[in-house]
Amino acid sequence: xxxxxxxxxxxxxxxxxxxxxxxxxxxxxxxxxxxxxxxxxxxxxxxxxxxxxxxxxxxxxxxxxxxxxxxxxxxxxxxxxxxxxxxxxxxxxxxxxxxxxxxxxxxxxxxxxxxxxxxxxxxxxxxxxxxxxxxxxxxxxxxxxxxxxxxxxxxxxxxxxxxxxxxxxxxxxxxxxxxxxxxxxxxxxxxxxxxxxxxxxxxxxxxxxxxxxxxxxxxxxxxxxxxxxxxxxxxxxxxxxxxxxxxxxxxxxxxxxxxxxxxxxxxxxxxxxxxxxxxxxxxxxxxxxxxxxxxxxxxxxxxxxxxxxxxxxxxxxxxxxxxxxxxxxxxxxxxxxxxxxxxxxxxxxxxxxxxxxxxxxxxxxxxxxxxxxxxxxxxxxxxxxxxxxxxxxxxxxxxxxxxxxxxxxxxxxx
Amino acid sequence: xxxxxxxxxxxxxxxxxxxxxxxxxxxxxxxxxxxxxxxxxxxxxxxxxxxxxxxxxxxxxxxxxxxxxxxxxxxxxxxxxxxxxxxxxxxxxxxxxxxxxxxxxxxxxxxxxxxxxxxxxxxxxxxxxxxxxxxxxxxxxxxxxxxxxxxxxxxxxxxxxxxxxxxxxxxxxxxxxxxxxxxxxxxxxxxxxxxxxxxxxxxxxxxxxxxxxxxxxxxxxxxxxxxxxxxxxxxxxxxxxxxxxxxxxxxxxxxxxxxxxxxxxxxxxxxxxxxxxxxxxxxxxxxxxxxxxxxxxxxxxxxxxxxxxxxxxxxxxxxxxxxxxxxxxxxxxxxxxxxxxxxxxxxxxxxxxxxxxxxxxxxxxxxxxxxxxxxxxxxxxxxxxxxxxxxxxxxxxxxxxxxxxxxxxxxxxx
Numbered sequence: 001x002x003x004x005x006x007x008x009x010x011x012x013x014x015x016x017x018x019x020x021x022x023x024x025x026x027x028x029x030x031x032x033x034x035x036x037x038x039x040x041x042x043x044x045x046x047x048x049x050x051x052x053x054x055x056x057x058x059x060x061x062x063x064x065x066x067x068x069x070x071x072x073x074x075x076x077x078x079x080x081x082x083x084x085x086x087x088x089x090x091x092x093x094x095x096x097x098x099x100x101x102x103x104x105x106x107x108x109x110x111x112x113x114x115x116x117x118x119x120x121x122x123x124x125x126x127x128x129x130x131x132x133x134x135x136x137x138x139x140x141x142x143x144x145x146x147x148x149x150x151x152x153x154x155x156x157x158x159x160x161x162x163x164x165x166x167x168x169x170x171x172x173x174x175x176x177x178x179x180x181x182x183x184x185x186x187x188x189x190x191x192x193x194x195x196x197x198x199x200x201x202x203x204x205x206x207x208x209x210x211x212x213x214x215x216x217x218x219x220x221x222x223x224x225x226x227x228x229x230x231x232x233x234x235x236x237x238x239x240x241x242x243x244x245x246x247x248x249x250x251x252x253x254x255x256x257x258x259x260x261x262x263x264x265x266x267x268x269x270x271x272x273x274x275x276x277x278x279x280x281x282x283x284x285x286x287x288x289x290x291x292x293x294x295x296x297x298x299x300x301x302x303x304x305x306x307x308x309x310x311x312x313x314x315x316x317x318x319x320x321x322x323x324x325x326x327x328x329x330x331x332x333x334x335x336x337x338x339x340x341x342x343x344x345x346x347x348x349x350x351x352x353x354x355x356x357x358x359x360x361x362x363x364x365x366x367x368x369x370x371x372x373x374x375x376x377x378x379x380x381x382x383x384x385x386x387x388x389x390x391x392x393x394x395x396x397x398x399x400x401x402x403x404x405x406x407x408x409x410x411x412x413x414x
Numbered sequence: 415x416x417x418x419x420x421x422x423x424x425x426x427x428x429x430x431x432x433x434x435x436x437x438x439x440x441x442x443x444x445x446x447x448x449x450x451x452x453x454x455x456x457x458x459x460x461x462x463x464x465x466x467x468x469x470x471x472x473x474x475x476x477x478x479x480x481x482x483x484x485x486x487x488x489x490x491x492x493x494x495x496x497x498x499x500x501x502x503x504x505x506x507x508x509x510x511x512x513x514x515x516x517x518x519x520x521x522x523x524x525x526x527x528x529x530x531x532x533x534x535x536x537x538x539x540x541x542x543x544x545x546x547x548x549x550x551x552x553x554x555x556x557x558x559x560x561x562x563x564x565x566x567x568x569x570x571x572x573x574x575x576x577x578x579x580x581x582x583x584x585x586x587x588x589x590x591x592x593x594x595x596x597x598x599x600x601x602x603x604x605x606x607x608x609x610x611x612x613x614x615x616x617x618x619x620x621x622x623x624x625x626x627x628x629x630x631x632x633x634x635x636x637x638x639x640x641x642x643x644x645x646x647x648x649x650x651x652x653x654x655x656x657x658x659x660x661x662x663x664x665x666x667x668x669x670x671x672x673x674x675x676x677x678x679x680x681x682x683x684x685x686x687x688x689x690x691x692x693x694x695x696x697x698x699x700x701x702x703x704x705x706x707x708x709x710x711x712x713x714x715x716x717x718x719x720x721x722x723x724x725x726x727x728x729x730x731x732x733x734x735x736x737x738x739x740x741x742x743x744x745x746x747x748x749x750x751x752x753x754x755x756x757x758x759x760x761x762x763x764x765x766x767x768x769x770x771x772x773x774x775x776x777x778x779x780x781x782x783x784x785x786x787x788x789x790x791x792x793x794x795x796x797x798x799x800x801x802x803x804x805x806x807x808x809x810x811x812x813x814x815x816x817x818x819x820x821x822x823x824x825x826x827x828x
Contacts, residue, residue: 023437025758065682065691072680072748075755094755121694128697135549266486268479277479280535283542334486341489341508344439348762 005357005367006196008203012212013184016203017357017367019191021350027192028092028350029102030358033109034185035176036085037160038153038218043167044176046126046160049082050168051176052089053122054114056080060107064118067104076101082158084292085362087180092351095193099202106206109181116170123165130159137238138284138303141230141402145240146290148224149297149398155223182213189358189367192350227399229406237309237403241300241316243394248291248363255388256289258380260298261335262327263287263319268334270319275302281312293363298394306404313407317397324393326386339377343370419771419781420610422617426626427598430617431771431781433605435764441606442506442764443516444772447523448599449590450499451574452567452632457581458590460540460574463496464582465590466503467536468528470494474521478532481518490515496572498706499776501594506765509607513616520620523595530584537579544573551652552698552717555644555816559654560704562638563711563812569637596627603772603781606764641813643820651723651817655714655730657808662705662777669802670703672794674712675749676741677701677733682748684733689716695726707777712808720818727821731811738807740800753791757784 007017040047057064071078078091089108093101133139147155188207190199232238245256264271264287275285282304290297300320304312346352347370357367399409421431454461471478485492492505503522507515547553561569602621604613646652659670678685678701689699696718704711714734718726760766761784771781813823 024762026755026762065687068681069748072682073751075751075753077755077759092755092759094758097755124694124697267482268486273479280538283538334483337487337489339489341440341491341506341511344508345491345506348438348440348764350762 005369007361007367008200010183010204010208012208012210013186014203014207014210015187015361016200017187017189017361018194018196018199019353019357019367019369020194020196021192021353024193024350025095026092026350027095027098027190027194028354029090029098030189030355031089031105031109032086032187032189032358032362033089033181034085035087035180036083037156037158038084039176039180039216040153040156040160043164044172045156045164046130046158047164047168047172047176048087048180049129049158049160050122050126050165051114051173051180052080052082052087053125054118054173055108055112055177057118057122058113058115060111062104062107063113064115070104074100084154084156090351090355098190098192098194099198102202102206110207110210112177114170114174114177119170119173123168126160126165127162130162130165133157133159137232137234137236137402138301141238141240141400142299142301144228144230144402145242145299145398145400148228148400149242149244149299150292150295151223152221153218154220154292154295179216183207183210184212185215187358187361189354189356189361191353191357224398226397227409230400230402232402232404234403235306237304237306237401237405237407239302239304239309239313239316239407240400241313241320242297242398243320243396245289245296245298245392247294247296249293252388252392253291254376254380255385256296256392258332258335258385259323259327259389260287260289261339262331263323264300265335266338270323271300271316274319275312275315279311279315281308281315285312285316291363309401309403310407313399313401313409317409320394320397324389326389327382329382332380332382332385336377336380340374343374346370419783421775421781422614424597424618424622426622426624427600428617428621428624429601429775430614431601431603431775432608432610432613433767433771433781433783434608434610435606435767438607438764439509440506440764441509441512441604441608442768443504443512444603444769445503445519445523446500446601446603446772446776447503447595448499449501449594450497451570451572452498453590453594453630454567454570454574457578458586459570459578460544460572461578461582461586461590462501462594463543463572463574464536464540464579465528465587465594466494466496466501467539468532468587469522469526469591471532471536472527472529474525476518476521477527478529484518488514498568498570504765504769512604512606512608513612516616516620524621524624526591528584528588528591533584533587537582540574540579541576544576544579547571547573551646551648551650551816552715555652555654555814556713556715558642558644558816559656559713559812559814560711562642562814563656563658563713564706564709565637566635567632568634568706568709593630597621597624598626599629601772601775603768603770603775605767605771638812640811641823644814644816646816646818648817649720651718651720651815651819651821653716653718653723653727653730653821654814655727655734656711656812657734657810659703659710659712659806661708661710663707666802666806668790668794669799670710670806672746672749672799673737673741673803674701674703675753676745677737678714679749680752684737685714685730688733689726689729693725693729695722695729699726699730705777723815723817724821727813727815727823734808734811738803740803741796743796746794746796746799750791750794754788757788760784
């Protein structure tokens with residue numbers, strides 16, 4: 001059912017990438033701006049998120065209230081998020097409203113008011129998001145694990161730090177906006193029902209005169225310690241283990257990804273079976289792949305009662321060691337079946353596709369159709385994955401625990 | 415784009431209702447079994463959920479492990495939930511796998527093993543769900559509000575009670591299964607890509623010999639007190655206000671629903687504007703419609719700092735009083751725009767449609783196409799909604815607060 005993906009690079013560097021899904025009545029876009037939290041200044045953790053929050057409080061000819069009313073009038077379902085590399089503005093709508101939605105977001109991205117009188121209201125929203133993480137030990141743990149696995153600034157949390165959020169002023173927000181909102185490095189992914197020529201013209205009119213800006217440099221620091229325990233008063237212990245892996249653009253990516261799928265994809269996967277089903281050690285256990293442009297990681301999580309935490313950790317480390325010995329044909333078959341379903345579901349969602357093609361472009365400089373992804377996955381074999389695993393056994397683990405007491409990190413480390 | 419909805423009632427009472435979406439490659443079903451938590455025995459709150467959890471641990475020729483592997487092999491994305499009236503089994507998949515998925519779930523629904531040796535594992539899952547609610551004050555509050563707004567057993571929480579969950583044994587589960595899993599009262603909603611004749615034959619083969627069972631009777635008790643404060647050590651106060659409204663099958667339903675949409679739908683709605691935007695009283699405030707078959711309610715929520723809780727409550731009650739005075743044309747226009755978008759998105763999702771048509775059948779004895787729903791919404795006018803509101807002003811409030819101190823419930827009560 002899928003049609004070819006279209007793209008256009010404007011002279012200021014902005015990339016438009018679009019997938020026609022002409023059988024839909026909806027359209028969606030994902031606008032990636034290179035304003036990720038890796039660019040937060042050292043004592044201003046959370047500034048990218050704060051800037052995004054403020055950009056939504058009036059832009060162009062609209063004040064904050066008019067902005068909300070106009071979006072509601074168009075029936076636009078929007079969301080924003082901040083990752084290490086990007087601030088992302090996403091919206092889904094009736095196809096006929098796509099041009100007007102792009103007009104509104106051109107104001108948000110290029111001409112936000114960043115109004116001083118709303119900075120305290122914006123700060124409260126940021127505090128709320130930070131608190132939501134603090135109240136959720138599992139999420140808190142994974143944030144601390146990512147922070148230690150990657151060298152700074154690659155592992156920073158987008159929520160920022162309480163202290164930094166308290167001190168951020170409107171000039172910080174405005175400086176950050178000027179420094180990081182720029183067309184070179186921005187990618188606009190569109191999917192759904194649209195006319196390509198009209199879309200390209202609209203985007204040209206709205207963004208062609210957006211001036212290219214300097215790319216800020218980032219300095220890499222060292223990563224965190226290999227094991228850290230964070231004291232937390234609870235009878236549960238949260239366990240996180242991370243190890244390095246290849247990024248999405250690496251030719252071996254799908255081999256590495258397939259191995260993680262066998263470890264933790266679906267309920268018949270190894271971690272769930274060994275840790276939860278066979279031993280009843282915990283309620284939740286999983287591993288997931290995370291990729292930046294130039295490096296990646298596998299992040300494992302388990303939450304268990306404190307008295308069974310050591311056993312849980314040992315079993316996970318043993319499973320990671322066993323993964324290096326290879327996977328079996330029927331495990332790979334199940335993975336392929338699950339992924340084939342997931343790809344078809346994604347093909348039916350304009351929001352999911354707009355986000356996928358924008359992210360593809362960031363990582364690869366082009367977008368893959370779902371047909372291409374399916375071929376890559378069909379091409380995986382036990383032999384190819386096992387060859388990869390033999391050369392790249394899980395190891396060099398970073399471990400973080402959160403709970404009443406430290407654990408012993410031993411067996412399974414390669 | 416929508417096609418007519420098909421249906422068939424089998425002689426044992428089971429209803430199959432199906433919406434063809436032939437442009438999709440996926441299919442989804444929602445199987446409503448009349449095993450809702452209203453049927454939990456008095457000292458066994460949570461038994462419906464527990465029975466559902468146990469039904470997934472092996473059925474027909476499959477043990478618990480085989481069940482999981484077979485679902486993964488078919489790439490089935492499944493979920494279960496328990497409401498007041500139903501236990502619901504939902505699954506989405508590639509269209510070609512629909513017949514095999516139905517086969518698996520026919521075993522779950524008719525021939526579960528309910529294995530004694532897994533009851534402790536099942537109990538842990540139930541505890542975990544209960545704890546998830548206890549850890550989330552906003553959710554906890556809304557559960558307590560619903561319990562007091564509706565006369566028992568209509569307001570019970572599906573998560574049950576700690577004490578009851580501790581004492582449930584395998585015989586309780588088996589009795590409950592025999593009593594509540596039956597074809598009369600069951601509704602199977604299917605949406606997506608399928609062949610109607612083949613589907614009807616498959617369902618007949620799997621379910622036609624499922625014997626009709628007696629319908630258990632329920633005894634209604636009285637509702638809770640009109641105001642209750644629950645002490646909770648926090649500097650936040652959670653506020654919940656409910657008032658009675660008509661159920662989905664009432665001819666006035668869309669008038670009542672439209673009024674609630676003006677109160678709390680989208681970011682430009684009244685509650686968000688008055689409570690959060692203008693006064694900055696709290697981070698989150700909303701109202702939502704809830705409907706059982708024979709009665710409904712509007713449930714309002716706000717979370718605020720304890721020192722501003724009284725003002726938050728007063729402003730919400732004032733907004734409820736003001737609602738009775740009527741809504742304005744531009745508020746209704748915005749609501750219609752938002753809903754039109756939402757309906758189109760729903761039309762693109764087989765999962766959403768399978769669930770909607772099954773629930774429609776429960777409430778109405780037939781399913782509405784999205785085209786019909788759109789017409790009903792187009793037919794709403796300020797005049798019709800205001801006439802309804804004049805005759806049915808919000809009132810007879812039930813209020814629950816959760817936080818460090820009681821509040822004064824006064825103004826706005828009609």
